[in-house]
């Protein structure tokens with residue numbers, strides 16, 4: 183075929199596809215108008231006479247309004263969302279039919295599909311068909327659009343035998359085109375190029391636990407997000423009402439992924455970084471990370487016993503440890519009832535408290551404790567008294583001494599105040615005795631020293647799982663003024679708010695003051711699950727007691743040393759329920775040259791690492807530099823200048839935590855154009871988890887290994903972030919010989935994969 187033939191083929195095909203896309207947008211404009219009309223009439227259908235808040239009696243009317251306006255509003259939101267590439271695929275079938283695939287389904291006036299939603303069963307062959315099993319597809323076509331213009335076409339011929347002889351086949355593959363595109367600061371959806379093994383995980387049944395594993399860059403995150411969109415499409419009632427929670431490691435990560443679901447037309451999913459999960463029961467929102475030794479201790483399941491001991495005795499009462507320490511008992515309760523002097527000793531009161539706590543959560547024990555105290559005092563009355571039993575409770579329970587004893591022995595305990603008590607060496611020593619070594623206790627105390635002033639604590643991400651555990655152990659305070667739920671409505675109720683109200687009413691409202699307030703979800707999707715500590719798993723399970731789960735992770739990228747404890751937690755979660763595992767085998771992110779180096783590094787210390795096959799090769803080997811300390815700024819200037827020229831997208835500088843501040847200063851001092859600065863980010867490896875940059879500079883790899891208990895596995899995370907180019911910079915003291923870092927020792931002896939995308943051995 184001549185050049186002319188190819189280009190005329192292409193322009194003819196582009197024009198053909200453009201005609202169909204135009205038809206879709208016309209139909210969409212009509213549908214948007216219809217939805218606008220329906221949403222407006224829905225909103226006027228119900229108006230609250232209260233305007234500011236909503237209580238139970240309003241629920242029915244709100245529900246009606248919801249039902250009426252919800253569908254229209256939702257549809258409108260979907261239609262109005264920016265849908266770059268609304269139509270992205272076309273299937274030419276053996277029977278001569280043609281199907282178009284897109285982000286949402288669109289019908290014409292006769293209800294004939296103009297576009298099939300990518301999640302519909304009819305769209306499955308678009309992702310699953312191969313030359314070996316064409317599933318009735320002759321040609322698969324991917325359309326690339328900018329706004330509403332078709333700008334490129336990529337074809338795969340799947341069934342040459344059934345294809346008409348004049349069927350044009352254009353382009354060299356949509357996947358490669360997508361993978362080589364420059365990366366921005368937000369993750370993009372992959373709806374046009376989902377691969378077969380990914381599609382299987384996306385469309386797996388919702389029940390039980392679905393585990394998605396695989397090495398770095400295999401699409402685990404993006405696949406899991408498409409799965410969330412698929413579940414909402416296929417079981418909308420169940421999951422929109424029940425809620426879907428997506429959990430990731432950090433805020434940076436949540437910002438990175440936040441556009442994916444809306445671009446797929448889904449905005450009813452709750453996204454939380456792991457430090458913000460307990461915001462449903464506690465006013466906490468943690469972003470600070472502890473040093474990794476402290477985080478490991480705080481994440482360990484050993485903390486459960488420590489916290490249980492901690493709350494056994496309120497702050498005003500000496501802590502009873504297992505050391506045989508004799509508690510100094512609070513003073514006796516002395517009061518006079520109708521001339522009869524009654525005395526309950528501190529020892530008796532302690533006994534009553536223990537008896538109550540055996541059956542009741544601490545914050546719910548007060549009522550039972552009060553009754554026991556009244557009974558005990560009644561038993562002390564002399565035989566010849568003239569007080570009726572039913573009057574007795576009234577006589578004692580308003581007595582100041584009785585009220586003081588009640589407040590002393592049954593104070594309302596708050597999770598935050600309780601955890602703060604652990605920062606006192608004498609308290610920690612008593613409750614952690616026999617559970618944590620003295621060294622571990624010192625590590626914990628050091629980390630609590632960073633909490634800041636009492637009452638205004640800067641809780642860490644690891645702390646919030648402890649706070650959540652305490653909230654569960656203590657129970658909701660009964661005297662809390664907030665026991666009655668009030669849901670605030672803004673005067674101008676927007677479409678989104680309508681959904682929120684019904685969701686919140688359904689999921690949060692409770693009439694039982696004893697019930698826990700944890701917001702629960704019907705599906706919980708946990709990303710970077712290898713880093714979820716046992717304590718964090720417990721926190722998550724409180725949100726998903728009845729949920730189905732998608733768990734995504736790669737043990738080779740774990741931040742923790744004790745992976746057995748972690749495995750046990752996941753086992754506990756799965757229990758006897760259904761479980762299915764999908765392994766992603768292809769690395770779509772890093773070129774083979776970069777991944778080869780990273781794979782060797784991890785295989786040396788962690789031979790069982792699951793090494794994927796890198797699908798791309800750039801021909802550019804990583805640059806491994808060694809510089810004297812005093813030359814670091816110059817080296818960074820050189821590398822950032824060079825990389826900014828060679829890649830079009832983002833540049834990430836990955837630093838050990840101890841250097842982050844200095845390095846940020848150093849980068850701020852570089853001479854860079856504003857446009858380059860906007861592409862440049864400086865992050866620690868933990869912050870870079872799950873993220874990617876076109877070019878990556880890893881600073882001081884040996885220090886990254888040394889500063890994390892995950893060691894080499896954390897360096898592996900850093901080395902696998904680039905989509906194009908990798909530079910490492912080892913730093914040696916000024917004047918010392920320029921020897922490469924220890925992390926580079928013996929790499930030749932370890933398996934990686936040959937540059938060019940060969941399968942890892």
Ligand SMILES: Nc1ncnc2c1ncn2[C@@H]1O[C@H](COP(=O)(O)OP(=O)(O)OP(=O)(O)O)[C@@H](O)[C@H]1O
Nearest residue numbers: 372375376377398399400401402403404770771872
């Ligand atoms: N089928 C696909 N088509 C286009 N791009 C893809 C495809 N699958 C994955 N990618 C891209 O590969 C990159 C890596 O994906 P993702 O971040 O989901 O991998 P991951 O397995 O979660 O990685 P890590 O374990 O390192 O966090 C992303 O840029 C993603 O968009």
